Amino acid sequence: MTSLRAVGGLVIAMYSHLPKYAAAFKTQLQATQEYRANWLLSILCEGVPLLGILLFWSALFAADTGATDASAAGAVYGYSQAEVISYYIVIRVLNGLFPSVWWEVGGNIRSGHLADFLTRPIDYLGYYTSLMLATSSQYILATAGVLAVVALWFREYLILQTDFLSWLLIAVSMVLGFALSCLVGYLVQLLAFWFEDTTGVLTAQHFLVTFASGFYFPLDFLPGWFHAVLKTLPFYYPHFFTTQLYLGRVNFGEALVGIEIEVLWVAVLVVVVRQQWRIGLRRFSAVGG
Amino acid sequence: MSIANLLPDEAAESIIAVDKLKRSYTTYHKEPGLLNSFKQLFRRRHKVKVAVDDVSFRIRRGEFVGLIGPNGAGKTTLLKVLAGVIYPTAGAVRVLGHSPHLRSYEFLRSISFVSGQRGQLWMELPPLDTFHLNREIYEIPRAQFEERVAELSDMLQIDDILTVQARRLSLGQRRRCELALALLHDPSVLLLDEPTIGLDLPTQRRVHDFLRQYNRHRQVTVILTSHYMPDIENLCPRVLFIQNGTIIYNGSQSGLNRLAATRRVSFALSSKATEEQTRAVTALVRRFAVVAEDGVSAGEDGGQYSLLVDGSVVRELVAELIAVDHLTDLRVEAPPLEDSIIDLFESRGGAGDSHV
Amino acid sequence: MRYVRMLVTIMSASLQAQMAFRGSFILTCVSTVLEVGLTLVFFNLVFAARPTALGWTYQQVLLLVGTYQLVEGLFRFLLAGGGRLAQLVETGNLDMILVRPCNPQYLISIGRVNWQAVPRALIGLTVVIRGALAGDGLIEALTVTWLAAAKGAGLYGLLVVAAVLMRYAVSYMVNTAAIWLVRVDALQSLAAETFSLAQYPAVIFKRGARLFFSFVIPVLFVANVPANALQSSIGAGMVVQAILTGSALLMLSHWFWRYALRKYSSAGG
Numbered sequence: 001m002t003s004l005r006a007v008g009g010l011v012i013a014m015y016s017h018l019p020k021y022a023a024a025f026k027t028q029l030q031a032t033q034e035y036r037a038n039w040l041l042s043i044l045c046e047g048v049p050l051l052g053i054l055l056f057w058s059a060l061f062a063a064d065t066g067a068t069d070a071s072a073a074g075a076v077y078g079y080s081q082a083e084v085i086s087y088y089i090v091i092r093v094l095n096g097l098f099p100s101v102w103w104e105v106g107g108n109i110r111s112g113h114l115a116d117f118l119t120r121p122i123d124y125l126g127y128y129t130s131l132m133l134a135t136s137s138q139y140i141l142a143t144a145g146v147l148a149v150v151a152l153w154f155r156e157y158l159i160l161q162t163d164f165l166s167w168l169l170i171a172v173s174m175v176l177g178f179a180l181s182c183l184v185g186y187l188v189q190l191l192a193f194w195f196e197d198t199t200g201v202l203t204a205q206h207f208l209v210t211f212a213s214g215f216y217f218p219l220d221f222l223p224g225w226f227h228a229v230l231k232t233l234p235f236y237y238p239h240f241f242t243t244q245l246y247l248g249r250v251n252f253g254e255a256l257v258g259i260e261i262e263v264l265w266v267a268v269l270v271v272v273v274r275q276q277w278r279i280g281l282r283r284f285s286a287v288g289g
Numbered sequence: 290m291s292i293a294n295l296l297p298d299e300a301a302e303s304i305i306a307v308d309k310l311k312r313s314y315t316t317y318h319k320e321p322g323l324l325n326s327f328k329q330l331f332r333r334r335h336k337v338k339v340a341v342d343d344v345s346f347r348i349r350r351g352e353f354v355g356l357i358g359p360n361g362a363g364k365t366t367l368l369k370v371l372a373g374v375i376y377p378t379a380g381a382v383r384v385l386g387h388s389p390h391l392r393s394y395e396f397l398r399s400i401s402f403v404s405g406q407r408g409q410l411w412m413e414l415p416p417l418d419t420f421h422l423n424r425e426i427y428e429i430p431r432a433q434f435e436e437r438v439a440e441l442s443d444m445l446q447i448d449d450i451l452t453v454q455a456r457r458l459s460l461g462q463r464r465r466c467e468l469a470l471a472l473l474h475d476p477s478v479l480l481l482d483e484p485t486i487g488l489d490l491p492t493q494r495r496v497h498d499f500l501r502q503y504n505r506h507r508q509v510t511v512i513l514t515s516h517y518m519p520d521i522e523n524l525c526p527r528v529l530f531i532q533n534g535t536i537i538y539n540g541s542q543s544g545l546n547r548l549a550a551t552r553r554v555s556f557a558l559s560s561k562a563t564e565e566q567t568r569a570v571t572a573l574v575r576r577f578a579v580v581a582e583d584g585v586s587a588g589e590d591g592g593q594y595s596l597l598v599d600g601s602v603v604r605e606l607v608a609e610l611i612a613v614d615h616l617t618d619l620r621v622e623a624p625p626l627e628d629s630i631i632d633l634f635e636s637r638g639g640a641g642d643s644h645v
Numbered sequence: 646m647r648y649v650r651m652l653v654t655i656m657s658a659s660l661q662a663q664m665a666f667r668g669s670f671i672l673t674c675v676s677t678v679l680e681v682g683l684t685l686v687f688f689n690l691v692f693a694a695r696p697t698a699l700g701w702t703y704q705q706v707l708l709l710v711g712t713y714q715l716v717e718g719l720f721r722f723l724l725a726g727g728g729r730l731a732q733l734v735e736t737g738n739l740d741m742i743l744v745r746p747c748n749p750q751y752l753i754s755i756g757r758v759n760w761q762a763v764p765r766a767l768i769g770l771t772v773v774i775r776g777a778l779a780g781d782g783l784i785e786a787l788t789v790t791w792l793a794a795a796k797g798a799g800l801y802g803l804l805v806v807a808a809v810l811m812r813y814a815v816s817y818m819v820n821t822a823a824i825w826l827v828r829v830d831a832l833q834s835l836a837a838e839t840f841s842l843a844q845y846p847a848v849i850f851k852r853g854a855r856l857f858f859s860f861v862i863p864v865l866f867v868a869n870v871p872a873n874a875l876q877s878s879i880g881a882g883m884v885v886q887a888i889l890t891g892s893a894l895l896m897l898s899h900w901f902w903r904y905a906l907r908k909y910s911s912a913g914g
Contacts, residue, residue: 426647
């Protein structure tokens with residue numbers, strides 16, 4: 001189980017560097033609050049598109065003149081109004097906790113730190129993770145208010161999961177999802193670096209990854225084959241799969257399968273990241289020494 | 290806003306008239322730290338700074354004036370007021386018969402503002418393309434435009450780089466193109482904010498030669514701010530010295546020197562001098578020096594001395610020094626403007642920033 | 646007249662300047678296609694399950710999505726120079742613009758023509774044409790008379806121009822706030838997100854929201870109104886409203902800008 005050891009090693013290494021990360025965390029928070037109006041408004045930014053889509057769905061269901069698909073009356077692709085509305089809210093919460101696409105977190109990943117990136121990859125991954133944690137918690141602070149308002153507004157359609165077992169599964173999926181999200185984001189940054197590109201590649205894949213994570217609409221809207229393909233990808237799990245667990249749309253058997261796939265992807269990506277370290281180190285020492 | 294207090298002929302002659310100009314503004318400041326970041330969200334502390342205070346002067350057509358002073362003294366603020374970018378808080382400003390802050394078309398068309406730190410050339414294009422853009426903005430007739438381009442590129446020696454992408458040019462080449470750009474529309478008043486900043490010495494000299502030539506031939510009034518003393522020394526027969534927002538000197542460059550009236554006295558004391566003689570010389574230096582520079586350089590050849598002395602006592606000092614044995618290479622010079630200014634600070638007891 | 650010549654000169658200069666970045670250009674095209682494509686996939690899926698959801702058909706929604714992208718594309722192409730304002734203030738380069746004998750709002754707004762936004766406008770137009778020809782509305786008008794079709798298209802063009810100007814006015818007001826707020830990218834994002842609501846049929850908004858989105862932030866004029874024009878279901882009153890709202894917003898943005906400039910010039914620049 002070299003992968004397990006690798007993950008363990010990662011965790012220990014990160015833990016030992018905590019003070020440094022805490023500093024990065026604090027600076028990140030401070031820097032964003034400097035421009036107060038800007039900060040307050042970025043909170044609102046979350047609310048507008050969410051409200052838009054929810055209003056759209058509410059109007060759609062309200063004007064419902066009958067279903068054309070064979071599923072339950074009034075449902076769209078098997079989603080009731082409550083399920084659709086809850087879906088969008090929950091998936092936004094998850095997207096905030098661990099974004100599907102990490103942009104230039106703090107804006108400083110590319111330039112200053114690439115040397116660190118290659119020589120002290122553990123440090124760098126830890127640093128990266130702490131930045132992401134900072135961004136996550138900022139997001140929570142900032143958008144909790146907006147999400148609460150929206151949730152209240154649509155409270156009659158908000159589904160609340162109460163089953164303990166489901167929550168257990170959700171918790172497991174979230175932890176794995178966070179790890180997956182970090183790894184995927186890290187590798188995407190890598191990709192951009194190896195391609196010596198800037199915003200081009202990142203922008204293009206931004207839409208695809210966000211789409212594949214279910215942010216724009218529930219992935220089971222799509223035709224069966226398309227959905228099946230997406231299920232094989234790591235992007236499917238941190239947000240969409242976890243949301244499905246929350247909504248109770250997955251039975252226990254399917255849930256286990258899903259979690260297994262999540263674990264598998266984490267393992268695979270850890271190996272890939274380790275491989276990249278070796279290559280990078282070799283390349284770096286071959287050049288500079 | 291009146292220029293009534295000007296004598297009629299003065300008013301007619303001067304193309305720039307400033308009276309009791311005052312300019313102040315508020316700034317916000319924040320303490321460092323996370324807690325204060327939060328506090329700042331709710332309440333901010335501000336203070337009022339007076340950038341320019343009760344400033345008055347006249348400038349005539351064709352003059353070349355230097356605006357000097359320490360950082361934050363108000364030089365750039367004053368220049369911006371003359372350009373109409375900033376409003377006066379109080380007082381009257383008249384340039385070419387216009388109130389600059391009204392920003393009328395005729396006024397803006399007759400002035401040019403060049404900032405050494407803020408280039409106007411499009412980096413991805415050859416300078417000539419930016420010239421064409423300016424041609425549209427300033428509505429320069431085609432014939433005149435071609436003529437000006439030819440003339441300026443000849444004077445600035447930029448003929449061969451006009452069609453090279455600006456990004457590929459050196460800073461010096463770009464700066465010369467910026468100057469040409471600024472003069473295409475034949476302005477009557479040229480305002481230069483640190484025009485030679487970042488340039489190497491040869492390029493500085495070329496820019497100086499050009500500006501001097503241009504000012505003389507076209508009778509263009511030039512106002513220049515700079516931290517580079519050579520800019521002022523080589524170009525500005527007239528100098529306005531600003532410190533803490535007020536003009537403490539308004540006159541000729543040589544007058545400034547005379548006012549500061551320091552002289553640099555330097556000499557060498559050979560090692561053959563006795564200890565007593567050395568002590569006497571050291572005492573003399575201490576007594577007369579305004580600013581004592583390099584002291585004794587220990588060595589076999591004896592000490593080299595150099596000191597700034599107030600003009601009124603130079604004679605006295607020289608008389609005493611001549612009497613000293615083994616003293617050679619006695620020289621008395623008018624020091625560069627820079628040193629006069631340092632002296633000016635210290636004699637006025639100003640706690641201003643050290644200049645340079 | 647010289648303002649037109651200036652625009653042409655800047656357009657040509659910008660094109661030359663941006664020609665160097667061909668790779669980035671292609672990628673922008675790709676990401677725009679993805680963005681629009683995803684929106685269309687969504688609506689396609691929804692309308693597959695509910696062919697007449699909200700009283701609209703998929704083809705009609707194409708008009709909305711396409712018009713929104715057309716308006717957004719034209720705006721970003723010609724009039725989005727205001728986005729530089731924050732940077733101009735910070736670097737002090739705003740002074741250099743103020744010193745020129747030209748309306749600074751104009752100079753800033755068209756200052757950097759962005760050719761990379763042209764694909765967005767073209768894609769939008771393509772979607773509109775697809776929607777207009779494939780479904781009801783225009784095709785019916787076509788079969789009726791050429792005149793009706795021309796009238797629809799003409800009104801559409803006029804309303805699109807009005808929409809672009811409205812989008813510009815709101816955006817420029819946001820940018821003007823940079824003189825106080827220094828950084829306005831969040832506010833800009835908020836404006837952009839709000840305008841993206843234009844892609845939804847107006848019926849999803851209740852009365853109050855509809856009023857707000859007509860007169861305060863004219864989201865509905867961006868896509869819904871022009872789309873209606875294409876379907877010949879629009880009255881003269883709506884056209885007049887569009888023109889009036891557009892003019893009012895332009896004047897407001899200009900007034901606000903003048904006010905901000907006075908503050909800027911009083912604040913030491």
